[in-house]
Amino acid sequence: MSMLRSLSTPLLALAFSTLAMLGAAQAQTKITIGKVLSGNGFHIPTYVAMDRGFYKAEGLDASFVSLTGRALVTAALAGSVDFIPIPSGGAQAALSGAEIRYVVGESLKSQWLIASRPNIAKPEDLKGKTVGYGRVGAADYDEGAAVMRRAFKMEVGKDYKVISFQGETERIAALVNGDIDAALISVPHAPKALNAGMKILVHTGDYIQRAGGTIWTRKAYADQNPEVIPKLIRAIANAVTFYRNDKAGSIPILKNHLGIDNDKDAGIVWDQTNNTFGAELPKEKFHEIFESRRTDMIAAKQWAADKPLPDPEQFLLRAVLDKTLKDMNYVPTKLDAPVR
Numbered sequence: 001m002s003m004l005r006s007l008s009t010p011l012l013a014l015a016f017s018t019l020a021m022l023g024a025a026q027a028q029t030k031i032t033i034g035k036v037l038s039g040n041g042f043h044i045p046t047y048v049a050m051d052r053g054f055y056k057a058e059g060l061d062a063s064f065v066s067l068t069g070r071a072l073v074t075a076a077l078a079g080s081v082d083f084i085p086i087p088s089g090g091a092q093a094a095l096s097g098a099e100i101r102y103v104v105g106e107s108l109k110s111q112w113l114i115a116s117r118p119n120i121a122k123p124e125d126l127k128g129k130t131v132g133y134g135r136v137g138a139a140d141y142d143e144g145a146a147v148m149r150r151a152f153k154m155e156v157g158k159d160y161k162v163i164s165f166q167g168e169t170e171r172i173a174a175l176v177n178g179d180i181d182a183a184l185i186s187v188p189h190a191p192k193a194l195n196a197g198m199k200i201l202v203h204t205g206d207y208i209q210r211a212g213g214t215i216w217t218r219k220a221y222a223d224q225n226p227e228v229i230p231k232l233i234r235a236i237a238n239a240v241t242f243y244r245n246d247k248a249g250s251i252p253i254l255k256n257h258l259g260i261d262n263d264k265d266a267g268i269v270w271d272q273t274n275n276t277f278g279a280e281l282p283k284e285k286f287h288e289i290f291e292s293r294r295t296d297m298i299a300a301k302q303w304a305a306d307k308p309l310p311d312p313e314q315f316l317l318r319a320v321l322d323k324t325l326k327d328m329n330y331v332p333t334k335l336d337a338p339v340r
Contacts, residue, residue: 028061034072034084035064041186042213047257048239058231087214091293099219106213114202115193116182132171132183144184191265237279278333
């Protein structure tokens, strides 16, 4: 009898442990998150949250769906991807009538660079030349065009030509091959360009600050899954804090998701970006996403020039975002002001 009692105790403990693990597994909510092909520096918190287990800690069984930016926007609007970090595509969809809701921020500062061939001495030398951007409507088109227009009074199509490439790797290859004279790339891809003998001509963050990588979902999804929204916010906020403070732990993530070859180059990327992310969404930066999109839609004759911009806050789950960050004692990011 005593032997049975001695056996039953560890067996019961094992049974309870197994039930607990099964319960935890059942509690995990499956979600999908968009990831652009070849990775994107604006989306680093989504990579950190995945690799460091911040989604899992919130009860989210997260997986990436990797597609081009345009395809991700289409898939998200169709309900095939739950969350995507492409704010400009979301803004155009919202201004065109799509029911979407922004959830949480990522990058708070423009991270794009214009890399050029060595013979280009200054941005004005790109007049009459060809520059590689991303697709029209994406951040890797809009931010290059905006800086060239605002800071250097140069307009796409009028003062310089643009070829659109889906990925930054293709842009760098075209630049190295001499097919284009300059290319808009994100900080994580800068080492590739520099190692190939190119130069950095413009840092867009010197001129503009923008809410890049802001994550959104369909309104229907947010309405049907309200418990998921604060969990995602906490996961991204914890990822931001981790990346801000832990260089050694961040380097493997940068190498894994951005195709960086070595620790040195990954360290350079971290040095340039560690204090540029924030889960918070300052009102003025969020407004700029929509105003920039409205400007481009006017140029494309998709929006009447005299039609005012609706209040972007209607497309943001502001109350949930702010409350969640406050409840978790999240420390907002302190950004340096643009120097130019």
